[in-house]
Amino acid sequence: MTTLLARAEEEAPTGAAPGRPRLARSASRWRRVGVRILATGVLLALWQLLYSLQIWSPVLLPSPGAVWEALVRTSTTNDGVVGYQGHYLIDHLGISLGRIGLGSLFGVAAGLVVGLLMGTLPWVRVVVEPWVTFLRTLPPLAYFSLLIIWLGIDESPKIWLLGIAAMPPVAVATAAAVVGAPATLVEAARAMGASRWQTTISVVLPSALPEISTGVRLAVGIAYSSLVAAETVNGLPGIGGMIRQAQAFNQSDVVILGLFAIGISGLLIDAALRAVERRVVPWRGRA
Amino acid sequence: MTAHRGWRRLAAALSLTALLAGVTACGGGSDDSADGDRPTIRIAYQNFPSGDLVVKDQGWLEDALPDYDIEWTLFDSGASINTAFVADAVDIAAIGSSPVARGLSEPLNIPYQVTWILDVAGDNEALVARDGAGISSVSDLVGKKVATPFASTSHYSLLAALDDAGVDSSQVDLIDLQPADILAAWTRGDIDAAYVWLPTLAELQDSGTTLTTSAELAQGGKPTLDLGVAATSFIEDHPDAVSAWRQVQARALQLIADDPDAAAAAVGRQLGIDADEAATQLSQGIFLSPADEASDQWLGGADGPGNLAANLEDAARFLADQQQIPDAPSLETFQDAIYNDGLEDDVTGGQ
Numbered sequence: 001m002t003t004l005l006a007r008a009e010e011e012a013p014t015g016a017a018p019g020r021p022r023l024a025r026s027a028s029r030w031r032r033v034g035v036r037i038l039a040t041g042v043l044l045a046l047w048q049l050l051y052s053l054q055i056w057s058p059v060l061l062p063s064p065g066a067v068w069e070a071l072v073r074t075s076t077t078n079d080g081v082v083g084y085q086g087h088y089l090i091d092h093l094g095i096s097l098g099r100i101g102l103g104s105l106f107g108v109a110a111g112l113v114v115g116l117l118m119g120t121l122p123w124v125r126v127v128v129e130p131w132v133t134f135l136r137t138l139p140p141l142a143y144f145s146l147l148i149i150w151l152g153i154d155e156s157p158k159i160w161l162l163g164i165a166a167m168p169p170v171a172v173a174t175a176a177a178v179v180g181a182p183a184t185l186v187e188a189a190r191a192m193g194a195s196r197w198q199t200t201i202s203v204v205l206p207s208a209l210p211e212i213s214t215g216v217r218l219a220v221g222i223a224y225s226s227l228v229a230a231e232t233v234n235g236l237p238g239i240g241g242m243i244r245q246a247q248a249f250n251q252s253d254v255v256i257l258g259l260f261a262i263g264i265s266g267l268l269i270d271a272a273l274r275a276v277e278r279r280v281v282p283w284r285g286r287a
Numbered sequence: 288m289t290a291h292r293g294w295r296r297l298a299a300a301l302s303l304t305a306l307l308a309g310v311t312a313c314g315g316g317s318d319d320s321a322d323g324d325r326p327t328i329r330i331a332y333q334n335f336p337s338g339d340l341v342v343k344d345q346g347w348l349e350d351a352l353p354d355y356d357i358e359w360t361l362f363d364s365g366a367s368i369n370t371a372f373v374a375d376a377v378d379i380a381a382i383g384s385s386p387v388a389r390g391l392s393e394p395l396n397i398p399y400q401v402t403w404i405l406d407v408a409g410d411n412e413a414l415v416a417r418d419g420a421g422i423s424s425v426s427d428l429v430g431k432k433v434a435t436p437f438a439s440t441s442h443y444s445l446l447a448a449l450d451d452a453g454v455d456s457s458q459v460d461l462i463d464l465q466p467a468d469i470l471a472a473w474t475r476g477d478i479d480a481a482y483v484w485l486p487t488l489a490e491l492q493d494s495g496t497t498l499t500t501s502a503e504l505a506q507g508g509k510p511t512l513d514l515g516v517a518a519t520s521f522i523e524d525h526p527d528a529v530s531a532w533r534q535v536q537a538r539a540l541q542l543i544a545d546d547p548d549a550a551a552a553a554v555g556r557q558l559g560i561d562a563d564e565a566a567t568q569l570s571q572g573i574f575l576s577p578a579d580e581a582s583d584q585w586l587g588g589a590d591g592p593g594n595l596a597a598n599l600e601d602a603a604r605f606l607a608d609q610q611q612i613p614d615a616p617s618l619e620t621f622q623d624a625i626y627n628d629g630l631e632d633d634v635t636g637g638q
Contacts (some may be wrong), residue, residue: 233468
């Protein structure tokens, strides 16, 4: 069984496209980075231009400078006021990322188990599938008030909400991938005397890994987009709570700052997950 | 090839930006809604018991202004109403005094004026401590968890109550919760006290002790009120409509005083609660008589703006002390923000 995996790893080169000179590759990468920086610069300039035209009140459209000032203000202590509502921006973000990490961890673990069961045992699939779909279509805000009643206002309802949001994509992706495992490989393994459990661990799971890893990336993204919902109740400190609070006090610059913090950290997290994916599933896209 | 793709990507990014800009432009552009020649009055209302709900229920404004289209929109907080005024999306609103104090201050500087006092918070907003939490006075709240909906009049009153008792608000664990969540957290024992309004308040009082009420704070010089405000541009363009609006509000206050059952039935229909409950809630607020609206204590009349301006300035200065706004504007700003032209005629002759 392990030889299969080993061969797959051998076949995968270390991430370089075969036959393409290293120099050209790095040049194209730099060009890509350049275009992105240029596009960001143009967007910022457009933003500043829109602001300078004074079409809207600064409350509706704060200037890039105001958002920058909000960044400085929320990251320092001014006149004894620590950051925003007693916490620095980085603490708000860190606490939220911790919640997302924990929620996603539980959600992904539960999704893996449910997905595996659904994929391997047809009757489980029949029973559970509608419930997973049901859960997937529920907007988090709709059931959050129930979680508050059941679990209180501290950390646990937030973690539960993020976990519930993260579970379905992993379960669906895992189940689909397990069902779609190459029948020839499974039969070969069985013929060589592998038990059902051994087949699942050594053949089915590795072949399902690429789809599972996509499911995990989706799940973390969904958990992230549920963050503001999870932090509507007693969300301070937390980046979602910060955005809500700033909304209540009409501090648009802080709202936009929070959106940037969420967006940029979301990009970084996705990049990190992709890097992990490349390590764990190097044969992705080449199978 | 890659360079090509890069440029195309850039073009796509730019067109997306243009699209976004276009969408926001549409959002801000829906000004005085001049479809046809019938002007529209866009009214923001909130679900707290007041004469405003009586007016809405009875359709009095529609009767009084047959040449106008009246558009009622429900808002759940003063902050969102302030945002709507900034976006020029409402003309007249029912809104609490502390959001108004904030709206008239930096950085919002909303061009609106106070046209009416819907009610003065009395026993319908109060600070309650949970039985068994070991709290018998406001000063016992040090180190305890106290919940209130932030940026509301209750939040303001809570900070004022702490201030009166000599408690620094940073010594108290303040939690931002909406009334429904306060009830849930209360029953689970997650919070020790809460400053909130009816009907949640009544349920808390069943298992708690009332420490102070907004009526007591009002006596101590920190009243919170529910106000009617109108955009300055709207007042300038349609003074007759504002006058008619005040007359129906006066009629509603008169009904609350003369025939509370009829008023409660109307308010109950709007809130989706039964008339008895609505009557209880109405009886706990303080409703001025129409003539009092124009008194020196409140909006004032021909002699100049009333004492309400000082209340609002107080509120703003307090918000500035609490670092919720950078600075409190001068008393003049608030006096200018009181619109009482012709108010005396509306509250006496209008019925």
